[in-house]
Amino acid sequence: MASATSEPHQPDAEGDLNGAPAPAKTIKFTSETYPEIKRNSKFAKLSQEHMQYFQELLGSGSAVLDGLSKDASEDIEPYNSDWMRKYRGHAKLVLKPGSTEEVSKILKYCNDNMLAVVPQGGNTGLVGGSVPVFDEIVINLQRMDKIRSFDEVSGILVADAGVILEVADNFLAEKKHIFPLDLGAKGSCQIGGNVATNAGGLRLLRYGSLHGNVLGIEAVLPDGTVVDDLLTLRKNNTGYDLKHLFIGGEGTIGIITGISILCPQRSAAVNVAYFGLESYEHAQKAFRAAKNQLSEILSAFEMMDGRTQKLLRTGAGKKLPLEGDHPFYCLIETSGSNTDHDSEKLQNFLEHVMEAEIVSDGVLAQDQTQIADLWSCREGVPEILGHWGGVYKYDLSLPIADLYDIVNDVRDRLTNAGLVGDDDSHPCIDVVGYGHMGDANLHLNIPVRRYDKEVEKQLEPFVYEWVQKKSGSISAEHGLGIAKKPYIGYSRSDTMIKLMRQIKDLYDPKGIMNPYKYI
Amino acid sequence: MSGLRILVPVKRVIDYAVKPRVNRAQTAVETASVKHSMNPFDELSIEEAVRLRERKVPVAEIVAFSAGPPKSQDILRTAMAIGADRGIHVVVEEKDPQLEPLGVAKLLKKVVESEKSDLVILGKQSIDDDAGQTGQMLAGLLNWPQATQASKVEIANNTVTVTKEVDGGVETVKAKLPMVITTDLRLNEPRYASLPNIMKAKKKKLDKKTLADYDLDAPPRLKIIKVTEPPPRKGGVKVDDVDGMISKLKELGAL
Numbered sequence: 001m002a003s004a005t006s007e008p009h010q011p012d013a014e015g016d017l018n019g020a021p022a023p024a025k026t027i028k029f030t031s032e033t034y035p036e037i038k039r040n041s042k043f044a045k046l047s048q049e050h051m052q053y054f055q056e057l058l059g060s061g062s063a064v065l066d067g068l069s070k071d072a073s074e075d076i077e078p079y080n081s082d083w084m085r086k087y088r089g090h091a092k093l094v095l096k097p098g099s100t101e102e103v104s105k106i107l108k109y110c111n112d113n114m115l116a117v118v119p120q121g122g123n124t125g126l127v128g129g130s131v132p133v134f135d136e137i138v139i140n141l142q143r144m145d146k147i148r149s150f151d152e153v154s155g156i157l158v159a160d161a162g163v164i165l166e167v168a169d170n171f172l173a174e175k176k177h178i179f180p181l182d183l184g185a186k187g188s189c190q191i192g193g194n195v196a197t198n199a200g201g202l203r204l205l206r207y208g209s210l211h212g213n214v215l216g217i218e219a220v221l222p223d224g225t226v227v228d229d230l231l232t233l234r235k236n237n238t239g240y241d242l243k244h245l246f247i248g249g250e251g252t253i254g255i256i257t258g259i260s261i262l263c264p265q266r267s268a269a270v271n272v273a274y275f276g277l278e279s280y281e282h283a284q285k286a287f288r289a290a291k292n293q294l295s296e297i298l299s300a301f302e303m304m305d306g307r308t309q310k311l312l313r314t315g316a317g318k319k320l321p322l323e324g325d326h327p328f329y330c331l332i333e334t335s336g337s338n339t340d341h342d343s344e345k346l347q348n349f350l351e352h353v354m355e356a357e358i359v360s361d362g363v364l365a366q367d368q369t370q371i372a373d374l375w376s377c378r379e380g381v382p383e384i385l386g387h388w389g390g391v392y393k394y395d396l397s398l399p400i401a402d403l404y405d406i407v408n409d410v411r412d413r414l415t416n417a418g419l420v421g422d423d424d425s426h427p428c429i430d431v432v433g434y435g436h437m438g439d440a441n442l443h444l445n446i447p448v449r450r451y452d453k454e455v456e457k458q459l460e461p462f463v464y465e466w467v468q469k470k471s472g473s474i475s476a477e478h479g480l481g482i483a484k485k486p487y488i489g490y491s492r493s494d495t496m497i498k499l500m501r502q503i504k505d506l507y508d509p510k511g512i513m514n515p516y517k518y519i
Numbered sequence: 520m521s522g523l524r525i526l527v528p529v530k531r532v533i534d535y536a537v538k539p540r541v542n543r544a545q546t547a548v549e550t551a552s553v554k555h556s557m558n559p560f561d562e563l564s565i566e567e568a569v570r571l572r573e574r575k576v577p578v579a580e581i582v583a584f585s586a587g588p589p590k591s592q593d594i595l596r597t598a599m600a601i602g603a604d605r606g607i608h609v610v611v612e613e614k615d616p617q618l619e620p621l622g623v624a625k626l627l628k629k630v631v632e633s634e635k636s637d638l639v640i641l642g643k644q645s646i647d648d649d650a651g652q653t654g655q656m657l658a659g660l661l662n663w664p665q666a667t668q669a670s671k672v673e674i675a676n677n678t679v680t681v682t683k684e685v686d687g688g689v690e691t692v693k694a695k696l697p698m699v700i701t702t703d704l705r706l707n708e709p710r711y712a713s714l715p716n717i718m719k720a721k722k723k724k725l726d727k728k729t730l731a732d733y734d735l736d737a738p739p740r741l742k743i744i745k746v747t748e749p750p751p752r753k754g755g756v757k758v759d760d761v762d763g764m765i766s767k768l769k770e771l772g773a774l
């Protein structure tokens with residue numbers, strides 16, 4: 001049971017995590033950072049007449065944040081800028097529909113009037129997909145937050161897209177079930193957003209991807225059509241399975257308004273151990289031993305390099321569970337139904353990895369509080385990396401043997417270019433790696449004091465070419481958004497991209513859905 | 520002074536982070552297939568005993584003790600992984616009458632005598648029953664000085680100085696060994712059980728005993744009439760804006 005207790009917080013202007021977040025106004029507009037992206041003139045500009053329609057539809061209360069007739073920038077700013085404080089749009093209108101029908105009417109009107117829109121969930125996405133680039137209308141799903149039904153026999157949950165992941169999981173916990181997805185942003189992200197990004201997260205190793213667990217989807221197409229595919233069947237071979245287009249579709253062909261998802265039984269026995277290891281080779285050996293000896297009870301295998309853990313200590317003042325520094329750390333979780341059975345397996349595994357000197361040191365959580373604390377050594381990493389001002393994030397799928405090589409190569413490259421250092425004259429704090437090792441998914445992160453073109457030139461296309469050479473993926477679980485759009489060619493062939501464009505044109509012929517992004 | 524012989528009683532309780540549920544018959548809290556751990560205050564006690572030794576206070580032996588179901592062994596192993604030298608487990612099956620604080624205190628008195636302990640460090644309460652009585656009763660039975668709710672413990676030449684937090688400040692008390700101390704949350708931050716120490720703990724001595732071995736007959740004196748959950752919190756209402764809030768407050772008579 002992964003459980004970071006605290007929400008991710010964003011650094012304030014001094015990079016202090018305790019204060020209020022930095023004012024959104026200090027974030028540079030995406031249109032200024034990337035002047036090569038131009039507003040598409042085919043889109044209409046928002047007028048009083050449009051505004052009147054939306055107000056009549058949704059009422060004049062908090063469902064419409066109107067920045068056209070009055071200055072509402074304070075209210076709208078949080079919807080304009082992203083979690084990383086890297087992208088910022090110019091939206092003048094945020095709509096918060098409360099029903100599928102309202103979503104349908106909004107989209108139909110926008111489609112008829114050539115108004116571009118951005119679907120938005122919890123706005124925790126990491127590729128700039130959830131915020132506008134120019135004046136696109138933000139359609140935020142937060143008011144659609146009802147659990148529709150839960151079947152305790154089949155474990156199938158049907159819920160609105162705007163339900164917050166942690167709320168869904170707490171609801172399921174009461175019923176002894178578990179949401180098959182967990183991630184550090186669970187207190188803010190929405191299950192609709194999770195499906196729209198096909199989020200992977202911490203439980204994928206055990207429960208598989210959303211493509212397997214999502215059984216049905218209700219979505220609205222730009223022309224207002226409601227895709228009523230909210231089925232609760234595990235098996236259904238009747239035609240093309242179109243829901244998969246919405247899973248990972250990132251709001252480019254429609255807005256997800258409801259999902260049905262298969263939720264496993266919650267495990268009664270959960271154990272978490274945290275190791276220090278000498279090298280990445282040792283981490284691989286530990287992973288093999290874990291698969292071999294823990295097999296069906298292994299529910300997470302996460303890797304963090306020593307640098308991330310050191311930054312947790314220096315940046316967040318966290319007391320680490322192990323004395324001394326180790327080059328690598330792993331966190332493993334087991335979940336099962338029988339404490340004695342699990343404990344015996346775990347004891348044997350721990351004895352083996354200690355005796356065979358696969359791990360140098362380690363701890364085993366003795367209670368729930370320690371379980372949460374060990375998880376925070378992994379889940380606290382994305383948050384702390386943003387502590388100094390910004391972070392360049394690469395979310396890569398790579399052959400497991402080569403997973404960490406890229407971190408070393410990138411660190412050498414940036415160091416040789418004189419960009420990494422301890423003082424303010426160097427933009428980069430460090431180059432670090434961590435991630436879902438069990439899924440061969442590496443997060444290569446470069447925490448920086450400021451976003452810097454020189455650093456970007458060193459990183460790109462270098463990182464993408466490196467990944468391409470290994471036949472990896474340039475975006476394992478975070479998606480494309482605006483950040484990775486130009487680089488899809490490193491992971492997909494021209495034929496595949498052409499087929500994808502056909503889908504986009506078919507479902508969103510006028511191109512109003514989340515423009516400037518994806519493909 | 521010769522080395523201290525420290526006794527640390529520990530109790531297996533429902534994990535602090537788990538929300539307990541009352542059984543259908545309303546006679547007790549549901550314990551089957553619920554995560555159990557060491558009472559958090561007892562973690563502080565064992566940690567403090569180990570720290571005393573690390574601070575070079577002469578410590579001859581740290582003995583962890585628990586009375587409870589067979590699974591209490593797990594927390595004794597944890598105590599030994601944190602640094603206790605050996606463990607004593609008095610098995611009290613779940614189906615048998617359970618010990619009350621006075622019963623535990625009487626039992627501990629016998630253990631203190633047979634182990635020749637001269638310092639007992641207990642949690643100020645266990646989080647399951649919250650009675651908060653055992654330490655005090657034990658001190659009474661032994662006729663030893665006691666310092667409750669310790670936030671700092673210093674020992675020099677048979678004299679123990681204990682700092683305790685009280686309303687609006689701290690109180691410092693001093694007494695000669697032997698002594699009973701109960702621990703409070705600010706005393707220390709318990710360490711993790713490291714893997715090498717978990718392995719070592721498996722080889723440490725763990726004596727299994729029964730109440731009869733200590734010649735103890737402590738039948739319950741209290742009868743539990745009924746166990747109920749606290750009344751559920753009434754759900755809040757969402758308001759759309761400030762005006763909505765004001766009219767709601769007026770409606771409720773709060774304005």
Ligand SMILES: Cc1cc2nc3c(=O)[nH]c(=O)nc-3n(C[C@H](O)[C@H](O)[C@H](O)COP(=O)(O)OP(=O)(O)OC[C@H]3O[C@@H](n4cnc5c(N)ncnc54)[C@H](O)[C@@H]3O)c2cc1C
Nearest residue numbers: 121122123124125129184190192193196199200201251256
């Ligand atoms: C601290 C932290 C940890 C994270 N860890 C992980 C991780 O372990 N694994 C992982 O995969 N990801 C992770 N992420 C990123 C992850 O993609 C998001 O957190 C989450 O899945 C997005 O949900 P959201 O509701 O915030 O969506 P948003 O950020 O609001 O939107 C993301 C994208 O989906 C679209 N979208 C949102 N809602 C809908 C909808 N209802 N219909 C159609 N389109 C929609 C948006 O247009 C946008 O393109 C992490 C992020 C943070 C901040």
